[in-house]
Amino acid sequence: MKIGIVGVPPQEILDKYNGNDFIDLDTLFDFTDNSKAEIYLPKIYCATIKSIIANALTIKLDLIIFDNGYSKCDNGRFVSEILKRELTVPIITTQNNATRRHPQPICESDLELRKKFDLIVDSVVKDVDKSKLKRVEPDYGFWGVPPNDFSLLNLFPKETHVFGWARCMEAKVPQDLELEMMVREDLPTVFYAQAFCSKNSLAKYLAKKHNGLYVEVDDVLDNSVKSKIEAYLLLNK
Amino acid sequence: MLLGDVGTSYTKILDVEKEEYRVIKTLDLLKSNVRFDIACGHNAKLKADRVVNELVALEKGSRKLLGEGNFLVVDVGSRDIKYVKMKNNKYEEMDWNALCGATLGFSIELLENHFSVKTSEIEKASESLGVTCGVLGMAKIFDKISEGCEINNVLASFVKGIAENVYRFINGPEFFYLSGGLCNNSLFINSFRCKVEPLGRFVLLEGLR
Numbered sequence: 001m002k003i004g005i006v007g008v009p010p011q012e013i014l015d016k017y018n019g020n021d022f023i024d025l026d027t028l029f030d031f032t033d034n035s036k037a038e039i040y041l042p043k044i045y046c047a048t049i050k051s052i053i054a055n056a057l058t059i060k061l062d063l064i065i066f067d068n069g070y071s072k073c074d075n076g077r078f079v080s081e082i083l084k085r086e087l088t089v090p091i092i093t094t095q096n097n098a099t100r101r102h103p104q105p106i107c108e109s110d111l112e113l114r115k116k117f118d119l120i121v122d123s124v125v126k127d128v129d130k131s132k133l134k135r136v137e138p139d140y141g142f143w144g145v146p147p148n149d150f151s152l153l154n155l156f157p158k159e160t161h162v163f164g165w166a167r168c169m170e171a172k173v174p175q176d177l178e179l180e181m182m183v184r185e186d187l188p189t190v191f192y193a194q195a196f197c198s199k200n201s202l203a204k205y206l207a208k209k210h211n212g213l214y215v216e217v218d219d220v221l222d223n224s225v226k227s228k229i230e231a232y233l234l235l236n237k
Numbered sequence: 238m239l240l241g242d243v244g245t246s247y248t249k250i251l252d253v254e255k256e257e258y259r260v261i262k263t264l265d266l267l268k269s270n271v272r273f274d275i276a277c278g279h280n281a282k283l284k285a286d287r288v289v290n291e292l293v294a295l296e297k298g299s300r301k302l303l304g305e306g307n308f309l310v311v312d313v314g315s316r317d318i319k320y321v322k323m324k325n326n327k328y329e330e331m332d333w334n335a336l337c338g339a340t341l342g343f344s345i346e347l348l349e350n351h352f353s354v355k356t357s358e359i360e361k362a363s364e365s366l367g368v369t370c371g372v373l374g375m376a377k378i379f380d381k382i383s384e385g386c387e388i389n390n391v392l393a394s395f396v397k398g399i400a401e402n403v404y405r406f407i408n409g410p411e412f413f414y415l416s417g418g419l420c421n422n423s424l425f426i427n428s429f430r431c432k433v434e435p436l437g438r439f440v441l442l443e444g445l446r
Contacts (some may be wrong), residue, residue, distance in 0.1 A: 211329075211330065213331070213332075223279070224317065224333065227290055227291060227292070227333065228292070228319075228332075228333040230290050231290045231291070231292035231293055231331060231333065232331060234290060234293050235292070235293065235296060235321070235328040235331060236328060
């Protein structure tokens with residue numbers, strides 16, 4: 001079966017479908033056309049949520065497992081309802097209440113930041129070998145969710161640790177707000193949120209509190225945001 | 238050595254050997270075959286092999302002009318607003334407002350041309366027009382004019398609105414240094430509710446030296 005997943009569904013549900021072909025619908029694939037989502041969503045909307053809809057409309061799926069509660073986001077809850085009503089493919093909605101934090105070696109590894117995120121996203125649906133990962137002492141932090149446009153991550157050096165919801169993903173506790181809000185006090189950190197996402201409130205608050213840089217990106221990275229992040233990294237060298 | 242601050246509307250140029258500064262329209266620059274040894278700005282990569290980040294150039298240029306110590310310097314450009322705050326010679330805070338809330342300098346120039354008015358010759362307004370960004374602010378200007386308000390007053394309110402916008406963006410300081418083309422606009426400077434000291438439009442070039 002080809003199964004689309006959204007968010008971080010509970011492990012026991014994923015285990016039930018072990019061996020099937022999983023596709024993360026939150027991903028902006030080369031073929032993802034977010035404008036397709038505009039038949040159900042306003043034009044101005046969270047790009048990640050638009051990608052979920054666009055992918056669900058494009059990829060021929062046998063099942064969607066949609067983690068749509070507070071372990072994902074409010075937008076996800078509404079959108080799962082739209083998909084349930086509009087698609088013929090069966091949709092299982094879940095709320096991941098897992099509380100046992102798994103270790104987060106990917107977030108603190110010496111891999112390129114983009115590679116870290118690739119592995120974090122992969123680790124939701126498959127076992128990732130973490131035994132050879134080496135921890136790196138960080139110069140910077142990146143807080144947030146996996147961005148819609150992964151090219152944003154190329155701006156950061158390897159010596160960047162991952163915080164925020166992405167860390168919760170690796171820890172397999174997507175509803176753990178305490179872990180999501182954890183940052184390292186002395187570490188220059190970029191607080192990222194997707195435009196029109198309610199996580200902007202956390203990103204802005206934490207950036208102000210920890211003297212970090214708050215960055216909001218809609219859809220794909222533009223030169224202005226790129227320059228802003230570059231400047232922050234250079235000035236904090 | 239030729240240094241360039243290649244902005245959206247204007248390019249500031251420094252010939253280091255001749256100690257000669259000049260300003261040309263960026264559109265004219267793009268049509269020419271001028272190339273810089275080092276440049277910064279939105280269009281810099283089109284005209285130089287070595288490109289320096291604008292905010293880093295602002296920080297370096299400000300330190301050259303002001304010396305070490307504590308300062309807040311704000312660059313208001315045609316398209317964006319950016320600031321850097323230094324404390325005890327160390328970086329303290331920065332931000333760069335490039336999209337929503339921007340296009341401020343550009344809007345002023347557009348309005349000056351449209352109404353054939355020099356805003357720097359207008360008296361400051363007591364009321365400010367709520368300006369979110371240049372584009373939305375312009376819609377409000379035309380609404381006010383259609384209500385019968387006097388054009389110069391409306392323009393002064395718009396400029397005050399821009400000043401308020403910048404003031405909020407930099408977290409309401411008691412004093413700051415201003416960089417950029419609007420240093421020559423006395424209406425803009427007088428529209429702030431705090432003390433402002435203009436550094437001129439060549440601060441970033443100093444940071445490229």
